[in-house]
Amino acid sequence: xxxxxxxxxxxxxxxxxxxxxxxWEGERGCYYGIDTEExxxxxxxxxxxxxxxxxxxxxxxxTWGLNGLKITLQLLRSHGL
Numbered sequence: 001x002x003x004x005x006x007x008x009x010x011x012x013x014x015x016x017x018x019x020x021x022x023x024w025e026g027e028r029g030c031y032y033g034i035d036t037e038e039x040x041x042x043x044x045x046x047x048x049x050x051x052x053x054x055x056x057x058x059x060x061x062x063t064w065g066l067n068g069l070k071i072t073l074q075l076l077r078s079h080g081l
Contacts, residue, residue, distance in 0.1 A: 006046040009039045013050030015071070037075060 015037060016030035040048045052068045054061040 007044055008047050008049055009036075009045060011036055011039065011049065013048065013072075015075075040079070 011034050012032075013036045014030075014032050014034040016035040036048050036050070039045055050068070050072050052065050054064045057064070
């Protein structure tokens with residue numbers, strides 16, 4: 001790869017963190033064995049991706065979506081972004 005291209009791992013944006021947000025247990029609790037935050041710590045990874053599919057997960061789009069955005073913003077702030 002040359003310096004004109006950015007690299008991502010292309011994951012869904014799952015986390016391995018604990019917390020009280022029960023609706024996010026699969027996405028947050030390392031259920032899938034994927035930790036987007038850890039991927040981002042690799043020097044050659046330039047950006048992270050996050051996806052929200054409330055209909056697919058049978059979740060309320062407003063409540064679940066806003067909670068997902070809240071968690072993502074917390075992560076970004078913890079990295080100074």
